Amino acid sequence: MLYTDAAVIGAGVLGCFTARALTELEISVTVIEEKEDVCTGITRANTGIIYTGCDNRPGSRKAAMCVKANREFDQLARGLDVRFSRCGSVMAAFGPRGEDVLRRKYRQGLSNGVPGLRLLSRDELAEAEPLLSRDAVLGLYAPGTGTVEPWELGIAAFENASANGALFRLNEKVIHMERSGSRFILETDRETILARTVINCAGLSADAVREMLRVPAVRIFPTGADYIVLGDSLKGQIRHVIFHEPEEKRKGLTIVPAVDGSILAGPTERSADLAPEGATCAEGLEELRKLCAEVVPDLPLTEQIRTFSALRPNPRSVQRENGRWVPVDHSIRDFLILNEDGLISLIGIKTPGLTCAAELGRFCASLAAGALSGPGRNRHFNPRRTGIPRVHEMKENDRAALIRTDPDFGEIVCQCHDVTAGEIREAIRRGAVTPDGVKRRTGAGMGVCQGCRCISRVQAMLTGMRKNAPQTDSPGHSGTEKPEERHGIY
Amino acid sequence: MEYTDILVIGGGAAGMAAALAASEAGRRVLLCEKEDRPGGILNRCTHRGFGRAFLGRDLTGQEYAGFFAERLYKSAAEVRTGVTVLSLSQDRTALLSGRKGLFRIKFRFCILAAGCLEKTPGSLGIPGTRPAGVLTAGTAQLLENTDGLIAGYRPVILGSGDVGLIMARQFAESGREVVALIEQKDQVGGLLRNRRECLEPYRIPVLLHTAAVEILGRDRITGVRIRDLETGFTRILHCDTLITAAGLIPDRTLCRDLMPAGRLPDWLRLCGNCESIHDIVDSVTREAMALGASLGQEAPRK
Numbered sequence: 001m002l003y004t005d006a007a008v009i010g011a012g013v014l015g016c017f018t019a020r021a022l023t024e025l026e027i028s029v030t031v032i033e034e035k036e037d038v039c040t041g042i043t044r045a046n047t048g049i050i051y052t053g054c055d056n057r058p059g060s061r062k063a064a065m066c067v068k069a070n071r072e073f074d075q076l077a078r079g080l081d082v083r084f085s086r087c088g089s090v091m092a093a094f095g096p097r098g099e100d101v102l103r104r105k106y107r108q109g110l111s112n113g114v115p116g117l118r119l120l121s122r123d124e125l126a127e128a129e130p131l132l133s134r135d136a137v138l139g140l141y142a143p144g145t146g147t148v149e150p151w152e153l154g155i156a157a158f159e160n161a162s163a164n165g166a167l168f169r170l171n172e173k174v175i176h177m178e179r180s181g182s183r184f185i186l187e188t189d190r191e192t193i194l195a196r197t198v199i200n201c202a203g204l205s206a207d208a209v210r211e212m213l214r215v216p217a218v219r220i221f222p223t224g225a226d227y228i229v230l231g232d233s234l235k236g237q238i239r240h241v242i243f244h245e246p247e248e249k250r251k252g253l254t255i256v257p258a259v260d261g262s263i264l265a266g267p268t269e270r271s272a273d274l275a276p277e278g279a280t281c282a283e284g285l286e287e288l289r290k291l292c293a294e295v296v297p298d299l300p301l302t303e304q305i306r307t308f309s310a311l312r313p314n315p316r317s318v319q320r321e322n323g324r325w326v327p328v329d330h331s332i333r334d335f336l337i338l339n340e341d342g343l344i345s346l347i348g349i350k351t352p353g354l355t356c357a358a359e360l361g362r363f364c365a366s367l368a369a370g371a372l373s374g375p376g377r378n379r380h381f382n383p384r385r386t387g388i389p390r391v392h393e394m395k396e397n398d399r400a401a402l403i404r405t406d407p408d409f410g411e412i413v414c415q416c417h418d419v420t421a422g423e424i425r426e427a428i429r430r431g432a433v434t435p436d437g438v439k440r441r442t443g444a445g446m447g448v449c450q451g452c453r454c455i456s457r458v459q460a461m462l463t464g465m466r467k468n469a470p471q472t473d474s475p476g477h478s479g480t481e482k483p484e485e486r487h488g489i490y
Numbered sequence: 491m492e493y494t495d496i497l498v499i500g501g502g503a504a505g506m507a508a509a510l511a512a513s514e515a516g517r518r519v520l521l522c523e524k525e526d527r528p529g530g531i532l533n534r535c536t537h538r539g540f541g542r543a544f545l546g547r548d549l550t551g552q553e554y555a556g557f558f559a560e561r562l563y564k565s566a567a568e569v570r571t572g573v574t575v576l577s578l579s580q581d582r583t584a585l586l587s588g589r590k591g592l593f594r595i596k597f598r599f600c601i602l603a604a605g606c607l608e609k610t611p612g613s614l615g616i617p618g619t620r621p622a623g624v625l626t627a628g629t630a631q632l633l634e635n636t637d638g639l640i641a642g643y644r645p646v647i648l649g650s651g652d653v654g655l656i657m658a659r660q661f662a663e664s665g666r667e668v669v670a671l672i673e674q675k676d677q678v679g680g681l682l683r684n685r686r687e688c689l690e691p692y693r694i695p696v697l698l699h700t701a702a703v704e705i706l707g708r709d710r711i712t713g714v715r716i717r718d719l720e721t722g723f724t725r726i727l728h729c730d731t732l733i734t735a736a737g738l739i740p741d742r743t744l745c746r747d748l749m750p751a752g753r754l755p756d757w758l759r760l761c762g763n764c765e766s767i768h769d770i771v772d773s774v775t776r777e778a779m780a781l782g783a784s785l786g787q788e789a790p791r792k
Contacts, residue, residue, distance in 0.1 A: 282617040306612030400592040407589035412574035450610040452629045
């Protein structure tokens with residue numbers, strides 16, 4: 001049996017930031033994640049946009065959190081050593097409906113306190129984004145919009161939380177939860193965990209986790225989304241995040257210049273039933289290509305390197321009808337954070353959830369602190385984390401010096417992004433157990449060849465290192481448990 | 491800074507032949523190969539058919555690579571393995587990275603023999619899941635012929651070019667069932683000899699006018715939905731592997747930033763599959779030899 005003050009269920013970007021915020025308190029923190037690695041669920045399939053807050057209604061929790069989070073994002077990214085590109089965004093309208101929406105968002109942004117917003121004429125828009133269709137009539141420029149790699153942000157929070165003492169238990173699933181006096185009893189598929197407060201960050205399963213203890217009130221009704229990724233040969237051709245505001249009532253196209261140089265087009269909005277979880281759907285991709293041809297006709301879709309899909313967790317209130325729980329209303333628009341007697345649930349957190357991840361984590365930690373009747377501050381908390389060296393971004397002299405001290409950093413494994421054996425070794429040491437885990441931590445396999453050329457070497461390194469894995473050298477070595485029990489990764 | 495007359499990037503068939511010829515013409519030659527031995531893609535090719543035209547012998551890819559590697563090491567050309575060229579600059583220098591360090595080298599000419607990239611399953615954009623077991627022919631060759639692993643037991647092969655035909659034979663001759671070779675066009679591609687040697691003896695089912703329209707399976711691929719392009723009918727082929735052999739693209743990433751006017755600088759030459767995709771290695775060798783020899787003879791510039 002394991003005793004912990006706070007148990008976090010789910011290690012996506014929200015779970016990781018919640019854990020990080022909890023380690024600022026003088027309490028024990030345990031994170032339980034079903035999968036073999038962190039950030040493999042909703043976090044993995046995301047546009048990676050850091051929003052400004054002009055899309056959210058004044059007075060909403062989303063607006064307040066988003067504006068604050070955006071303002072503080074440079075500092076957060078610097079502290080966690082995460083790549084963040086504040087490229088700005090242009091929203092483009094193609095007719096009267098779109099123009100109305102833009103003007104409304106402009107006013108809304110001003111009243112939310114979003115800095116630097118400006119309406120762009122047709123010519124200014126064309127100058128800002130040469131590939132954008134000339135049919136666009138009005139633009140809304142938001143200099144504060146940025147992009148990150150969502151998993152990079154989540155993994156950074158995981159490593160920092162870990163280093164500050166949070167215990168991450170991977171490959172472990174909560175199957176039952178009950179309340180006994182002031183404690184929660186969590187039965188997992190490995191052991192029993194006693195916790196004083198539980199923070200439910202279980203993503204698409206957050207409603208099911210909550211219902212282990214409570215009567216259904218809100219359920220997640222996912223919709224599907226498809227994306228296309230174009231290779232970095234087009235780097236620089238898209239300068240800002242482009243939001244397309246369609247004339248018809250449907251989801252517009254978003255185009256994102258990602259921090260690694262690739263370009264993301266998507267998402268569509270379609271029924272989740274059209275394709276199984278994790279699968280793209282032909283109609284969705286076709287729709288996306290059609291939209292691209294309208295909005296950015298000169299963007300060469302022939303540079304496509306992959307497609308992927310995501311599920312959007314839409315929370316809706318439910319009530320009982322003829323023995324079934326049915327939705328009674330549209331999707332709940334604001335962030336839904338329930339605090340039910342020490343069980344804190346984040347249900348259906350979607351856009352701008354990634355932007356607000358640190359804010360949401362802090363908010364959950366403050367609720368947890370209340371449930372734990374005001375614990376003290378952790379005086380040893382260190383907000384800084386150093387990432388894996390990004391060798392190909394280093395200056396020539398520094399790079400040469402690094403290779404002299406450690407030849408692994410000279411050996412290129414991923415030809416597309418010039419990722420070295422040293423970086424891959426470090427990713428494995430920090431918890432990557434699959435080629436995908438290495439990919440998310442280093443970018444190896446994310447380029448135009450999609451891992452064709454490096455997968456064999458990466459797999460060999462994974463196999464070799466897991467055989468000879470160090471027993472103590474892992475992030476956040478703090479407790480007395482054996483490492484394999486803490487991380488479940490060796 | 492180190493200097494060489496001719497820098498050859500890539501130690502595959504093209505790079506080896508170009509380096510050999512330039513070195514025989516009396517030039518100082520440095521060949522950089524990213525892997526730990528020269529040979530390139532040839533090292534993954536355990537099948538025969540190499541050298542029939544150029545050497546008059548029927549060798550495996552590995553033997554063909556060995557034939558030239560031996561000569562290369564005996565020549566005056568310097569060979570550095572485990573070294574990747576990171577970038578080329580207009581001032582005719584290259585930035586190289588390897589376990590021995592990061593260094594710049596100055597050169598008079600550069601021969602880019604970086605080979606080609608395969609079209610990936612991702613770039614094909616076949617809808618469906620992204621399970622394990624969907625891989626390019628080149629990756630399958632790498633896993634099986636270099637690493638000694640098994641790529642799969644019941645493959646569907648997508649694309650009937652030479653690469654697809656050779657993969658079909660590789661699976662079939664080791665007793666594995668090739669579920670089908672599928673091809674969008676109305677006839678099998680590839681060289682006549684490959685059609686004859688790879689398909690007929692093994693009775694591999696070939697489906698023409700057929701496209702893969704959906705990948706099925708959660709963790710590992712369990713099937714491919716295919717569509718008959720004439721009738722529009724779809725059906726599922728059950729398999730545990732999908733091998734894509736959908737085409738090759740010259741890999742010119744290194745000269746991407748050197749062509750502002752759409753033209754290569756005069757000090758840079760492309761060679762082998764990096765220049766254009768070749769049917770047989772023999773013609774790669776022949777062209778590379780000619781290029782190496784002609785650059786070797788060009789008078790020094792002032």
